[in-house]
Amino acid sequence: xxxxxxxxxxxxxRTRKHHANETAEDYVxxxxxxxxxxxxxxxxxxxxxxxxSHVTVSRIVKRLQGExxxxxxPYRPISLTKQGAKMARYAKQRHEIVLDFLVAIGVDTxxxxxxxxxxxxxxxxxxxxxxxxxxxx
Amino acid sequence: xxxxxxxxxxxxxRTRKHHANETAEDYVxxxxxxxxxxxxxxxxxxxxxxxxSHVTVSRIVKRLQGExxxxxxPYRPISLTKQGAKMARYAKQRHEIVLDFLVAIGVDTxxxxxxxxxxxxxxxxxxxxxxxxxxxx
DNA sequence: CGGCATCCGTAGCCATCGCTACAATTCACA
DNA sequence: TGTGAATTGTAGCGATGGCTACGGATGCCG
Numbered sequence: 001x002x003x004x005x006x007x008x009x010x011x012x013x014r015t016r017k018h019h020a021n022e023t024a025e026d027y028v029x030x031x032x033x034x035x036x037x038x039x040x041x042x043x044x045x046x047x048x049x050x051x052x053s054h055v056t057v058s059r060i061v062k063r064l065q066g067e068x069x070x071x072x073x074p075y076r077p078i079s080l081t082k083q084g085a086k087m088a089r090y091a092k093q094r095h096e097i098v099l100d101f102l103v104a105i106g107v108d109t110x111x112x113x114x115x116x117x118x119x120x121x122x123x124x125x126x127x128x129x130x131x132x133x134x135x136x137x
Numbered sequence: 138x139x140x141x142x143x144x145x146x147x148x149x150x151r152t153r154k155h156h157a158n159e160t161a162e163d164y165v166x167x168x169x170x171x172x173x174x175x176x177x178x179x180x181x182x183x184x185x186x187x188x189x190s191h192v193t194v195s196r197i198v199k200r201l202q203g204e205x206x207x208x209x210x211p212y213r214p215i216s217l218t219k220q221g222a223k224m225a226r227y228a229k230q231r232h233e234i235v236l237d238f239l240v241a242i243g244v245d246t247x248x249x250x251x252x253x254x255x256x257x258x259x260x261x262x263x264x265x266x267x268x269x270x271x272x273x274x
Numbered sequence: 275c276g277g278c279a280t281c282c283g284t285a286g287c288c289a290t291c292g293c294t295a296c297a298a299t300t301c302a303c304a
Numbered sequence: 305t306g307t308g309a310a311t312t313g314t315a316g317c318g319a320t321g322g323c324t325a326c327g328g329a330t331g332c333c334g
Contacts, residue, residue: 011254012163012187019156019291020320026149043282050149056322058283063320075282075329106267115264117148122255130243153289153322160291180312193292195313200290212299212312281330287323298313304306 020063022121025091026050027060028069031080032088040077094128095120101131157200159258162228163187164197165206168217169225177214231265232257238268 030049034041043061047054061078064070069084080088098120102112123131167186171178180198184191198215201207206221217225235257239249260268 011251017319023321044280052321053323054282055284055324060321062283102264102267105271107264111261111263114148115259115261118259119256122252122259124248124252126248127239127244127252130239134242156321157290181310189291190293191312192294192314197291199313275334277332277334279330279332281328283326283328285324285326287325289322290320292319293317294315295317296313296315298311300309300311302307302309304308 023060024064024067024069025087025121027064028080028084028088029091029095031070031078032085032092035079041079042077046078091120094123097128097131097135098123100135104135160197161201161204161206162224162258164201165217165221165225166228166232168207168215169222169229172216178216179214183215228257231260234265234268234272235260237272241272 027046030046031041034045034049038045043054043057046057046061050057061070061072064084065072068081069087070078070080072078095116099112099116102116102119103109107115164183167183168178171182171186175182180191180194183194183198187194198207198209201221202209205218206224207215207217209215232253236249236253239253239256240246244252
């Protein structure tokens with residue numbers, strides 16, 4: 001119990017920063033997916049993708065541009081920076097592993113798709129590695 | 138890809154409401170744990186537990202009282218309502234299953250403890266059932 | 275090339291969860 | 305009992321992410 005006090009700042013990392021990072025991962029992954037599927041990514045594409053208003057997307061896109069994850073200009077399409085593309089690749093890979101893993105342990109596909117969206121942001125490299133090992137066995 | 142548009146409101150349930158619910162689960166679980174360990178739960182106990190200021194705890198406790206999950210009075214200890222205790226029991230059980238499951242697939246205990254904190258809130262009943270099946274096999 | 279539909283930005287509201295600074299209450303102990 | 309330390313509440317700030325309402329930009333098509 002004592003050592004909890006030191007570790008809780010890590011265990012309960014449900015902080016603003018962590019949450020903002022989840023959003024960043026979701027957004028770069030979505031941008032990559034949308035560009036891959038349709039050639040370009042607009043604010044409205046993201047609004048439809050996440051089922052939020054274009055205003056919310058617009059503000060988040062602006063923030064992520066400030067974090068050097070994506071690039072856009074007013075009334076123009078959105079593209080990823082090198083850093084954003086890297087994050088998107090990692091997020092996509094991790095997402096697929098988590099999804100496949102859930103299916104592998106017997107979760108139905110639809111449930112696995114929903115749960116993996118929430119779970120993926122909390123899977124550390126070590127847990128991801130364990131899931132990978134499980135999948136290749 | 139088409140059907141994504143309908144499902145995204147479910148898939149990306151990273152909404153205010155969902156996030157607030159995660160907080161509620163963490164808090165009732167913590168209150169139950171603290172009362173179980175020390176007999177009573179005070180604002181400062183929760184502040185230490187989550188490594189946040191007492192102000193943050195105080196505001197959240199007030200909100201959760203409004204949601205009928207816990208009961209307190211100014212400068213008094215915090216206890217759970219029937220509904221809060223029920224949520225705490227479920228959260229604790231789910232937490233333990235996720236933790237045991239991560240360890241079972243080969244994640245070290247410390248990493249499993251960290252990851253399970255984040256993951257547990259996104260594990261549906263079906264996924265939880267799959268984890269339980271895995272553990273009893 | 276003008277006008278209208280669509281897309282996007284801005285203004286401004288709310289809720290949640292962080293914080294510091296300060297005020298109020300409680301409680302133990304002198 | 306009174307007083308000081310510990311605890312808790314309040315005021316007020318910032319960041320993030322929801323929203324509606326409205327205005328400006330773009331671009332297509334007659």
